[in-house]
Amino acid sequence: xxxxxxxxxxxxxxxxxxxxxxxxxxxxxxxxxxxxxxxxxxxxxxxxxxxxxxxxxxxxxxxxxxxxxxxxxxxxxxxxxxxxxxxxxxxxxxxxxxxxxxxxxxxxxxxxxxxxxxxxxxxxxxxxxxxxxxxxxxxxxxxxxxxxxxxxxxxxxxxxxxxxxxxxxxxxxxxxxxxxxxxxxxxxxxxxxxxxxxxxxxxxxxxxxxxxxxxxxxxxxxxxxxxxxxxxxxxxxxxxxxxxxxxxxxxxxxxxxxxxxxxxxxxxxxxxxxxxxxxxxxxxxxxxxxxxxxxxxxxxxxxxxxx
Amino acid sequence: xxxxxxxxxxxxxxxxxxxxxxxxxxxxxxxxxxxxxxxxxxxxxxxxxxxxxxxxxxxxxxxxxxxxxxxxxxxxxxxxxxxxxxxxxxxxxxxxxxxxxxxxxxxxxxxxxxxxxxxxxxxxxxxxxxxxxxxxxxxxxxxxxxxxxxxxxxxxxxxxxxxxxxxxxxxxxxxxxxxxxxxxxxxxxxxxxxxxxxxxxxxxxxxxxxxxxxxxxxxxxxxxxxxxxxxxxxxxxxxxxxxxxxxxxxxxxxxxxxxxxxxxxxxxxxxxxxxxxxxxxxxxxxxxxxxxxxxxxxxxxxxxxxx
Numbered sequence: 001x002x003x004x005x006x007x008x009x010x011x012x013x014x015x016x017x018x019x020x021x022x023x024x025x026x027x028x029x030x031x032x033x034x035x036x037x038x039x040x041x042x043x044x045x046x047x048x049x050x051x052x053x054x055x056x057x058x059x060x061x062x063x064x065x066x067x068x069x070x071x072x073x074x075x076x077x078x079x080x081x082x083x084x085x086x087x088x089x090x091x092x093x094x095x096x097x098x099x100x101x102x103x104x105x106x107x108x109x110x111x112x113x114x115x116x117x118x119x120x121x122x123x124x125x126x127x128x129x130x131x132x133x134x135x136x137x138x139x140x141x142x143x144x145x146x147x148x149x150x151x152x153x154x155x156x157x158x159x160x161x162x163x164x165x166x167x168x169x170x171x172x173x174x175x176x177x178x179x180x181x182x183x184x185x186x187x188x189x190x191x192x193x194x195x196x197x198x199x200x201x202x203x204x205x206x207x208x209x210x211x212x213x214x215x216x217x218x219x220x221x222x223x224x225x226x227x228x229x230x231x232x233x234x235x236x237x238x239x240x241x242x243x244x245x246x247x248x249x250x251x252x253x254x255x256x257x258x259x260x261x262x263x264x265x266x267x268x269x270x271x272x273x274x275x276x277x278x279x280x281x282x283x284x285x286x287x288x289x290x291x292x293x294x295x296x297x298x299x300x301x302x303x304x305x306x307x
Numbered sequence: 308x309x310x311x312x313x314x315x316x317x318x319x320x321x322x323x324x325x326x327x328x329x330x331x332x333x334x335x336x337x338x339x340x341x342x343x344x345x346x347x348x349x350x351x352x353x354x355x356x357x358x359x360x361x362x363x364x365x366x367x368x369x370x371x372x373x374x375x376x377x378x379x380x381x382x383x384x385x386x387x388x389x390x391x392x393x394x395x396x397x398x399x400x401x402x403x404x405x406x407x408x409x410x411x412x413x414x415x416x417x418x419x420x421x422x423x424x425x426x427x428x429x430x431x432x433x434x435x436x437x438x439x440x441x442x443x444x445x446x447x448x449x450x451x452x453x454x455x456x457x458x459x460x461x462x463x464x465x466x467x468x469x470x471x472x473x474x475x476x477x478x479x480x481x482x483x484x485x486x487x488x489x490x491x492x493x494x495x496x497x498x499x500x501x502x503x504x505x506x507x508x509x510x511x512x513x514x515x516x517x518x519x520x521x522x523x524x525x526x527x528x529x530x531x532x533x534x535x536x537x538x539x540x541x542x543x544x545x546x547x548x549x550x551x552x553x554x555x556x557x558x559x560x561x562x563x564x565x566x567x568x569x570x571x572x573x574x575x576x577x578x579x580x581x582x583x584x585x586x587x588x589x590x591x592x593x594x595x596x597x598x599x600x601x602x603x604x605x606x607x608x609x610x611x612x613x614x
Contacts, residue, residue, distance in 0.1 A: 071587060078587075127458040141554065143457065148450045150555020151434040154587035155450070157552040162545070162583065173584030238469070245464040246553040247448065248457020276469065277480030280378060280385075280461035 004056070005304045006064045008047060009108065009296025010034065012082035015047055018297030019054075022062055024119060024305055029297060030054065039084035048097040063102030063307070065300035066090055067111030071153025075105040078153055104303040108296060109156055110147035112255060112289075113140025115299030118306065120290040121253045129249040130289065131158055131239065133211075133256035137179045143247050145306065159183065161242060163235045181235050184258060187211040190231065195224045215261040229265065237272025244273075244281040255289035311363070312611045313371045315354060316415065316603025317341065319389035322354055325604030326361075329369055331426060331612055336604060337361065346391035355404035370409030370611035373397055374418030374603045378460025382412040385460055411610040415603060416463055417454035419562060419596075420447025422606030425613065427597040428560045436556040437596065438465055438546065440518075440565040444486045450554050452613065466490065468549060470542045488542050491565060494518040497538065502531045522568040536572065544579025551580075551588040562596035 005024070009016040011034060018029040032050050035042045051058075068090070070080035075091045091103045106114070113130035122128040126145040132138035137159030141148040148155040159179040160172050167176025168189065180186050191214050195202055202224045204217045218225035240252050254266065270286050291298055312331070316323040318341060325336040339357050342349045358365075375397070377387035382398045398410045413421070420437035429435040433452040439445035444466030448455040455462040466486040467479050474483025475496065487493050498521050502509055509531045511524045525532035547559050561573065577593050598605055 125458075143450065143455045143462070144453070146451070148455075148554050150450065151432075151557035152555055152587045152590070154552065154585070155555040157555070157585065157587070160585040161549055161552050172586070174582075177585075242468055242549055243553065244461075245468050246462065246550065247455050248459055248462040248464070250458035275481075278461070278464065278467045278484075279479070280459045280464070283459070 002060055002062045004060050005062050005301045006051065006056070007297035007299070007301030007304075008064060009067045009111065009300055010043065010069065010080075010083065011108070011296075012036075012069060015043065016293065016297050017047065017050065018294070018301060019056060020301040020305075022305065024298075024301060026294070026298070028054070029294070034083065036084050039086075040080070043083060044090065044094045045097065048094065058098050058101070061098065061101060063104065063304035064094065064098060065111070065303035066094075066103070066105045067108040067296045067300045068105060069108045072105050072107045072110075073149060073153045075103070077105065102304060102307070104307055106147055106303055107140070107149070107153060107156075109138035109140040110142075110149070111140070111299035111303065112138070112295040113142050113156075113253070113299065114147055114302045115291055115295035115297070116253050116255070116289050117142050117145070118302040119298045120295060121287050122251050125250045127247065127249045128251050128253060129156075129158075129243045129247065130253045130255055131236070133182060133184070133254060133258040135184055137183050138256075141243070141247050142249070148247070158239055158243065161239065163238050178235060178239055182232055182239075184211040187214055187228065187232060187258070191224060191228045194228055198224065198227070200224045211258045212261060215258065215265055219264050229268065233265065233268035233272045236269045237275065240269065240273045240284070240286060241276040244284045245278065248281060249284060251285040251287060253287055253289050255295060309367055309369045311367050312369050312608045313358065313363070314604035314606070314608030314611075315371060316374045316418065316607055317350065317376065317387075317390065318415070318603075319343075319376060322350065323600065323604050324354065324357065325601070325608060326363060327608040327612075329612065331605075331608060333601070333605070335361070336601070341390065343391050346393075347387070350390060351397065351401045352404065355401065365405050365408070368405065368408060370411065370614070371401065371405060372418070372607035372610035373401075373410070373412045374415040374607045375412060376415045379412050379414045380456060380460045382410070384412065409611060409614070411614055413454055413607075413610055414447070414456070414460060414463075416445035416447040417449075417456070418447070418606035418610065419445070419602040420449050420463075420560070420606065421454055421609045422598050422602035422604070423560050423562070423596050424449050424452070425609040426605045427602060428594050429558050432557045434554065434556045435558050435560060436463075436465075436550045436554065437560045437562055438543070440489060440491070440561060440563040442491055444490050445563075448550070448554050449556070455554065465546055465550065468546065470545050485542060485546055489539055489546075491518040494521055494535065494539060494565070498531060498535045501535055505531065505534070507531045518565045519568060522565065522572055526571050537575065540572065540575035540579045543576045544582065547576065547580045547591070547593060548583040551583075551591045552585065555588060556591060558592040558594060560594055560596050562602060
C-alpha cells in the first residue's frame with residue numbers, strides 16, 4: 001500500500017530527508033553529507049541508497065519531492081553551482097532508481113516557503129512570501145497555493161533586488177542588491193564600515209563579529225549596532241513593501257539565522273513597512289518562520305501531497 | 308449551439324464589449340458609456356441590454372469575461388471607486404440576467420496583461436508582466452498562464468512601488484511611488500520642476516504640456532525634456548528590474564498612452580534595465596503592447612476561453 005511521502009532537501013553541505021504520512025505528518029528524518037565529488041554525480045544515488053538503508057520500501061512511497069539549490073523549470077534544474085550540477089533532470093535520473101514513482105522538483109527557497117505555508121507559520125494561507133536571511137538571501141513566492149517559478153526559474157530572487165543604488169558590488173555583478181546590505185556578511189560589512197566612518201566605540205568584538213552579535217549589541221543599546229540594525233530594518237521593510245505590491249501575499253515570513261534574533265529585528269521591520277501606506281496591503285502580516293531547518297523537507301513533501 | 312465568448316472591459320468612462328469565437332477571434336466590438344448614476348447600479352443591466360440589442364443570443368454564449376477597475380478576489384470585486392461600486396459580486400448580479408452562464412471576473416490591469424499574453428505581444432509566453440502608463444500606472448502579472456491576484460486583489464500594483472525615497476506625495480499616502488514620477492501627470496510635474504530648478508529654456512509650450520510632447524521634445528534634443536525622459540527611463544528600468552526578480556517574466560510589456568511614443572523611450576528603458584546584471588533575468592524581453600485599447604476585451608474573453 002502506498003502511504004508514505006518522501007521530502008528531500010538537497011543542500012551544499014547536507015541532504016535532509018524526511019518520511020511523511022500521506023497527510024503530511026513527519027514520521028522520521030535524518031541527513032546525509034552531500035557528496036560533491038565528480039560534480040555531484042553520486043548525490044541522487046546516495047539519497048536512494050540511504051532510503052533503502054533506513055528501511056523505506058519504494059513500493060510504499062506515493063512520491064518523492066525535492067528541493068534543490070538552483071533554478072528549476074518543469075522539474076529540471078538549470079544548474080546548482082553549490083552541488084557541481086549543470087542542467088539536471090532529477091525526475092529522469094532518480095526515476096531510474098525509484099521506478100514508476102511520482103517525482104516533483106522545485107527550488108529550495110520555494111520549497112521552504114511551501115513548507116511554511118503548509119505546515120508552519122502560514123497554515124491556512126494561499127499567498128505567502130518567504131525571505132530567508134543567511135549567507136545569502138533566499139526568496140520564495142507562493143500565489144494561490146503554488147510556488148512562482150518564472151520563465152527561467154529565477155522568480156523570488158529577492159536578494160538581488162537593488163535597494164541601495166550605487167551601493168556595494170554584489171557577486172551577481174550589480175551594485176547595491178539587498179544581499180549586499182542584509183545578508184549575514186552584508187550586515188557585518190555595514191557594521192565595520194559604519195564603525196570606521198563614524199569613529200565610534202562598540203561592545204561588539206571585531207574578532208568575533210557576526211550578524212547575531214550585532215543584533216544582540218543593538219538590543220543592548222550599542223550605538224553603531226543600533227544604526228546598522230535600523231538601516232537593516234529599513235532595507236528589509238522596503239523589500240517587504242516591494243513584494244507586498246508585486247504579488248500581494250497575505251503573509252511575509254522571515255527565515256534563516258538572522259531572523260532567529262527574536263522579535264527585536266522583526267518589530268523594527270514592521271515599523272519600517274508601516275511607512276508605506278497603500279491601503280490594500282497595509283494588513284500584510286510579517287512574521288518569523290516556524291519550521292527552522294525542517295521547512296525544506298516539509299515543503300518538498302507538500303510538493304507531492306498538493307500536486 | 309454555444310460558440311461565442313463575450314469579453315467586457317468596464318472602464319470609468321466607457322464599457323468596451325467584444326464578441327469572440329470560441330477560439331478567440333474577435334467578431335464584433337462596440338462600446339457604451341459607463342452609467343455611473345446610483346453608484347453604478349445600472350452598469351451591469353445596461354451591458355446585458357446592449358448585448359441583447361446587438362443581437363447576441365444568450366443561449367449561444369459560452370461565457371462572459373469581465374475586467375473591472377478594482378481589486379478582485381474569487382470573482383468578487385472589493386470595490387471600484389471609479390464606478391461607484393463597493394464590494395460587488397458580478398457573477399451573482401450579472402448571472403441573474405444571463406442565467407446558467409459561465410462568468411469570470413478579474414482586475415482590468417490583469418485582464419489587459421492576459422489579452423497581450425493570449426493575443427498580443429506575448430503570444431506563446433506563459434510568464435509576462437504588463438505595465439500600463441496612463442493617468443495612473445497599472446500593472447498585471449501573469450505566472451504560468453494565470454494572473455496573480457494576491458490575498459487582497461492588490462497584486463501587480465507596480466505604480467505604488469516606491470522608486471524615489473522621500474519623493475513627492477502620492478494619492479495612496481506614500482512618498483515617491485512610481486506613479487508620482489512616471490504617470491502622465493508625474494512626468495509633467497517632473498518636467499515643470501526640473502525646468503524651474505535648472506532655469507532652462509524648452510521648446511515645450513507650458514500651456515500645452517503633456518507626457519507625449521515632452522517625449523517628442525526630448526527626441527528633438529530639448530535639454531530639460533532629455534533630462535526628464537532619462538530619469539523616467541531610469542525609474543521604469545528599475546521597475547522592470549524589480550518585477551524581473553519578483554516573478555521572473557519572460558517578457559515585460561508596456562502599454563498606455565506614453566508607451567506609444569515609439570521606440571525612443573523603450574530603448575532608453577532597455578538600456579537602464581541592462582545596468583542590472585543578475586544573469587538569469589538578463590534576457591527578459593521588454594516590448595510595447597500590441598492590442599491598444601482592445602487588450603481588455605481580448606483578455607476578458609481569454610478568462611473564459613482559458614478557464
